[in-house]
């Protein structure tokens with residue numbers, strides 16, 4: 001991709017209406033565009049990051065034998081009436097079709113997935129299984145804030161597992177719990193913790209939230225040195241003292257990036273989902289569910305890791321692995337070489353951006369900070385005199401102090417590949 005062709009709008013002044021640093025940077029860098037209050041268009045840059053986060057999630061869902069499906073965004077009200085949530089859920093957006101049918105725009109998919117799962121499940125031999133999707137949701141929230149942190153429309157990964165016994169659900173729940181920590185780490189999130197939470201609209205008894213501890217978060221968390229952690233909803237008693245050890249609790253802010261629930265039989269019972277057990281008896285399966293706010297993960301990465309100049313991605317989430325910058329010279333030698341490097345890297349399958357615009361170096365570097373390719377190759381007259389290309393790094397959670405600051409002009413392809421491979425280790 002050539003930078004002048006990249007269909008995004010970068011801003012250089014102040015961003016009106018941005019409430020957090022991360023929101024400001026996401027808008028400045030042209031990652032998101034507000035289409036309406038609470039609804040954003042993901043630009044080529046923003047969508048690229050989100051797709052990469054999705055692929056990390058898919059990869060980790062494979063490790064817990066998740067099977068990916070895609071359910072409808074809009075659904076008839078009938079399924080929601082089966083569980084009683086049609087009238088009980090305040091954020092459920094409803095509308096009437098031309099034929100008079102009542103529809104909902106799904107804010108979550110327990111009803112829809114249980115309807116599919118009951119059509120498939122016959123025997124205990126099929127369990128456990130987990131179905132998940134990565135899809136757009138809509139919640140008719142009264143208020144929205146901070147860019148992608150609380151929106152009305154957003155992308156979510158929602159998974160649902162089905163089990164014969166509570167013990168089996170608990171075993172599987174633990175595996176998903178561990179997979180969540182792995183995938184958030186791979187996304188570059190550092191300060192992630194889990195807290196016990198209430199189950200709210202979802203039903204069931206045991207639930208955990210995954211929270212990024214960050215001052216921009218809208219949730220209040222209570223954390224104790226003894227390991228006790230809870231969110232505000234759960235903390236109904238004296239919130240200054242740990243209920244486990246009696247010591248004073250620390251109060252911190254968090255951004256909720258995922259949640260998991262042991263749902264029990266709330267949905268499977270009300271929707272009459274059954275199977276035949278080993279003795280030939282008809283039984284009701286037990287259910288778990290596993291959510292991740294995918295677009296919110298992108299927002300959380302920016303909130304946590306950005307500096308004043310832009311976001312800082314890692315190799316797995318960055319829109320481009322490499323940016324090649326040619327700095328203007330009198331004979332256009334630098335532009336020629338930058339072009340050649342760009343083409344060679346592209347041919348090798350590397351995601352690379354070329355900045356051969358006739359702009360000042362400072363402008364090019366400011367844009368490079370906003371796009372934040374982990375590896376930046378700078379072709380300048382000064383370095384070419386020594387047969388070298390300058391290398392700069394902008395990468396989340398990786399010590400680059402021992403990596404080279406310049407590479408040999410005759411060896412850029414191999415060296416760049418080696419650097420990508422080093423920076424990809426997690």
Ligand SMILES: [Zn+2]
Nearest residue numbers: 224226242245
């Ligand atoms: Zn304690």
